[in-house]
Amino acid sequence: EIVLTQSPATLSLSPGERATLSCRASQSVSSYLAWYQQKPGQAPRLLIYETFNRATAIPTRFSGSGSGTDFTLTISSLEPEDFAVYYCQQGFHWPTFGQGTKVEIK
């Protein structure tokens, strides 16, 4: 099983600030890395697939980068609705998720 480790566990930021979330895989996942956003009581929402492709209707402030084992999700300027938990997920082998990064209001 490929283990995904996300850092930091919690990110405390203010609206308008830049958020940088990291995801490290225990072995290469090529470019098959996705990012999801989840708010309390809601289903996950796909943001980014295959490292850098934005899903349908995802704002351009969300961007993804990386390759192999190290990946980053960047939110260029946080909007109030962006405070949530973010999960990375690899699809190179049996799908697995990271443990999540909570982006909270500072």
Added chain:
Amino acid sequence: EVQLAESGGGLIQPGGSLRLSCAASGFTVSSDFMSWVRQAPGKGLEWLSIIYPDGATYYADSVKGRFTISRDTSKNTLHLQMNSLRADDTAVYYCGASDRPNLGDYWGQGTLVTVSS
């Protein structure tokens, strides 16, 4: 518009069985990669099962031999038959759909399964 709606969750005793359903609209379940993912209370996400457009099915080790994924094309519905349920199967269960394998573009709102005596 793509929509997914899960049903069938509830309280079940350990060792019991439950069948979850996921009604789809806006697309055909047989043409997409359909998945089940769960989230235990206060925990992260776990991918459980996938059915491919060609009918091939795959399972996480944690549910292999106990859970069965299937689809009913006449009703455009995905199912998850869960047998030999344990306390650690307690979770919200989500169905997902994608035109790519091992991905979830769309998700339902989830259905809660509680395994307890």
